Amino acid sequence: MSQLMVLRSPQANYFGTLPLTAQTRGHAVFEPTSDYWELREATRKFYADFAPFAVVHDIKTALKATLVWYAENSSLSHLKNLYYQSREFFHFKFDQTGVLVSEVTAADILNYKASLGKEKEWYVGVLSGLVRKWGALGYGGVSADAVILLKQLTLKGNRKGVATATRDPYTGPFTDIELEALQHALNEAFARKEVELSEYVLAWLVMTLGQRATQYAALKVSDVSKMIDSEGLESFVVRMPRAKTRDSDARGAFKERVLVPEIGRLVIEYAATVRERFRGVLPDIEKAPLFPKEQAEKNVEGYAYHSTAPHIGYILGKTLNRLHVVSERTGDFMNITPKRFRQTIGTRAAEEGHGELVIAELLDHSDTQNVGVYVSSTPAIVERINKTLAMSLAPLAQAFAGKLIAGFSEATRAEDPSSIIRAPSIINSFDGMSSCGKHGFCGFMKPVACYTCSSFEPWLDGPHEQVLEYLLVDRERLLSTTDARIAKVNDRTIYAVAQVVQLCNEVRAEQGPSL
Known part of the structure; x- marks a missing residue:
């Protein structure tokens, strides 16, 4: 943890002290004094470029110092969100004035809020946390009226589950026909050797389990296993890392997921090929990532060759998008993301009559506060086909x-x-x-x-x-x-x-x- 001076109120002449190095909660080491931060945790990666920020030097220092606090005390995903929202805000103010930003005022906040409209008002909610922490840390550049205003503002939050509730054909859950079409096209392409075994296994795991991309990125070959009972029957299990956003250890907790035999046998076969690839490369081949990258990059210990969550999403999209499967709802090629398969799992479970607790378990939620949308969005009328x-x-x-x-x-x-x-x-x-x-x-x-x-x-x-x-x-x-x-x-x-x-x-x- 870096040593940052904390004052009771913002001081006009103090804009924070940047350490030479800092470390995120997920053990990514970076240089805060640089205008380019490269942060790589277990399955997450984030690049922050401060050079284009249209702010004076002191404001940039105070912003960085505040973000260092978030890096050390919050998740990388939250840090990334704060960075992008602050960048949007400072770009907005510079575009309005044409002058490098030297202070954040209440008027700036209100003008920015008015420019966003109701649908994007939640941007200010994210910015509010950053600005209020900025002031609480005692750094200059934030006016007292800005902090007071943000404490009083009631802001509309980011609407969650809209794509699921509306069955959005581009970002919401797949229909049964769309999912079957994707699966059929994937099987045909694999049979023609147009899809690699690694791509095929990843696609089927995403379609059948519906977990987050970061969970597949954290998988190791030791997480898949075959068991034979006393009667000689085979069963296949994948020990899925929970990789919770607020947890600094992507493999700090696990949940076992049972695979159907057809998929399970294929995953076991694929894991064996990965072990062979890393024989002589890693001291313990059981710690090899199940879905590795071609080249090792700067990683935290224990995650050599591991893919990041965005890379998993990229591989999935590249694999399925090149199949050129058309949606019967849009007449256009389907938009493929891991999240859509996750939404599909939840939606289908709701349609089958399962309650919020079961859906939360399937999607690996810690509680049921974000799964109600699946139950409430289940259609009451089934479309008839003539x-x-x-x-x-x-x-x-x-x-x-x-x-x-x-x-x-x-x-x-x-x-x-x-x-x-x-x-x-x-x-x-x-x-x-x-x-x-x-x-x-x-x-x-x-x-x-x-x-x-x-x-x-x-x-x-x-x-x-x-x-x-x-x-x-x-x-x-x-x-x-x-x-x-x-x-x-x-x-x-x-x-x-x-x-x-x-x-x-x-x-x-x-x-x-x-x-």
């Missing part, structure tokens, strides 16, 4: 991934009669309707699961409209007799079948009437 709606949304959903063919003679496996797909329970006939281009065993239910498969080859004259009608009727039946989530399980398939019907209609229209 044929018209299915046909209109089908092009946006892009659920059909196969290839339309004229008939069996054009099939990839035209020499193999077993590749013919039939649906007697749906069309009341044993006649063929499509082909399967996949070589090898497939355990999915035909033909419902086929329409979203890339190996599916529907025939032009196949009874696809009958399949669509069957699925729509079955959905209505389930909606009235069972849980809504069960009724929606084939929604993406419905859009895929509707897309096939559209394609068939378009081809027939181009060919003209048959003789």
Whole structure:
């Protein structure tokens, strides 16, 4: 901890004393006298550049000294927020006056507040804490009326959970169809070796667990394990670091999360490859990060080669964005962030009837004060899908991934009669309707699961409209007799079948009437 002089009231001639070095609560060492701070904690990184600040030298010193106090006593995330909000404020005042800032006054605060509007009024709330601490530490540059004003102001807080509550199509939770489309595209890309094993494992862990990016960044290979019970049954567990924002130790506490066998086996296999990579590089390969960076950088002890939370978000976004999956709600490529998967986990849990305590446990919240939005935002009306709606949304959903063919003679496996797909329970006939281009065993239910498969080859004259009608009727039946989530399980398939019907209609229209 640096030794900073603390006075009872601001002194015009004292603007703080900057130590040569300081250390954040998370053990990042930096040089406060420099105009460029580089702070790296376990899974977090922050760069602060004070050179562009349009302030006089003494104000910059006092600001830095105040931020040093926050660095030593608060989280890196909070320090980062204070830095950016102070930068915005000083830029605003300089733009208004054209003169380097030499003092923060009550008039400055009120002018800044008026410029923000109600939606951004919370900016002043963040700035208020900084300015009041600045004055309490006894540094000059903050007028007495500014401190008095900020103590009296009632400020509107940052609205939380808006994207979740409104189901925002760009920043809120994914719909079931969007999530299924992402998962399907990810699996297909991995099968084509267009996605690395590390990217695939990270994406699936984010989609299934919905934890914060900083938690995945703190994972080590020793955190994933396989257990075999007395009956020989396998179970897979990931010991997830809690990495709480207010905790200086990202791995100070853990919660165990059970993985489904398909994902668990893959994670175990991937962890073994990471161990091999760090054999001879780290003295203990069990301490190797599960999702390492290529190069080691300046780290705190115990986190060599660990990624940062922003880097995890970048890898996830790069992996899934290049799949070019389109949202059926916007007709545009999906916006991918770890937070959206987290919102999706909470939203789906609420839709399944789970209460706030269960949702808080799933999302690793310490209390329930921030999970109420999931319960309150659960829609009371489940959207019904009729044929018209299915046909209109089908092009946006892009659920059909196969290839339309004229008939069996054009099939990839035209020499193999077993590749013919039939649906007697749906069309009341044993006649063929499509082909399967996949070589090898497939355990999915035909033909419902086929329409979203890339190996599916529907025939032009196949009874696809009958399949669509069957699925729509079955959905209505389930909606009235069972849980809504069960009724929606084939929604993406419905859009895929509707897309096939559209394609068939378009081809027939181009060919003209048959003789």
